[in-house]
Amino acid sequence: xxxxxxxxxxxxxxxxxxxxxxxxxxxxxxxxxxxxxxxxxxxxxxxxxxxxxxxxxxxxxxxxxxxxxxxxxxxxxxxxxxxxxxxxxxxxxxxxxxxxxxxxxxxxxxxxxxxxxxxxxxxxxxxxxxxxxxxxxxxxxxxxxxxxxxxxxxxxxxxxxxxxxxxxxxxxxxxxxxxxxxxxxxxxxxxxxxxxxxxxxxxxxxxxxxxxxxxxxxxxxxxxxxxxxxxxxxxxxxxxxxxxxxxxxxxxxxxxxxxxxxx
Numbered sequence: 001x002x003x004x005x006x007x008x009x010x011x012x013x014x015x016x017x018x019x020x021x022x023x024x025x026x027x028x029x030x031x032x033x034x035x036x037x038x039x040x041x042x043x044x045x046x047x048x049x050x051x052x053x054x055x056x057x058x059x060x061x062x063x064x065x066x067x068x069x070x071x072x073x074x075x076x077x078x079x080x081x082x083x084x085x086x087x088x089x090x091x092x093x094x095x096x097x098x099x100x101x102x103x104x105x106x107x108x109x110x111x112x113x114x115x116x117x118x119x120x121x122x123x124x125x126x127x128x129x130x131x132x133x134x135x136x137x138x139x140x141x142x143x144x145x146x147x148x149x150x151x152x153x154x155x156x157x158x159x160x161x162x163x164x165x166x167x168x169x170x171x172x173x174x175x176x177x178x179x180x181x182x183x184x185x186x187x188x189x190x191x192x193x194x195x196x197x198x199x200x201x202x203x204x205x206x207x208x209x210x211x212x213x214x215x216x217x218x219x220x221x222x223x224x225x226x227x228x229x230x231x232x233x234x235x236x237x238x239x240x241x242x243x244x245x246x247x248x249x250x251x252x253x254x255x256x257x258x259x260x261x262x263x
Contacts, residue, residue, distance in 0.1 A: 019099055
């Protein structure tokens, strides 16, 4: 766990804290950096790469806020109560007892045809992409301030189809009704909950093929109205926008950020 960063002259009353799961790389990393740049303090999680988490922490702290990283495997439900205790300790170190925003970004990728997908493949996807989101949120909801916001990451693949992505799309599809149920059940506390569904994004998912393979990028561009895949920074900005006060009347919705894929 990285130490909490030094504070600026922002008063505690004005402090807002975001928690981002899977924040050490890709879209999660971009979300952490965008939120830090907007003056938020951030707690983010990582699964295994402590070096990458330290790099994100150092970069995010350049904006002057408080930033820390916690290691957790969201699929290990039995450890999530201790994770919640770590969050409480980090919040206390920041001088608060509640946080404002939760971004459920942690997830894993899988590519295989429907015929070749195994029980183990599907179980692993479900454990991280569905069960992890469900129970991380369950553990942290008591710590979210009334009037807070949650963004759950789904995928454009829930709407449009690419062969070999059935199991992944099914796991991400489960997030969308979960969002609507949370938006309903948490409404008495004024907590808004939305789904963000990115399209093809140039991260290290699927071996980094969208990021690194020019031919694949060209294929993506050919079916995208804006002519190219997204960069992680563009999706991170959408995350930050959905957490802002400007979008406070959006609730229980699915927002796709795909540049117009397969319209």
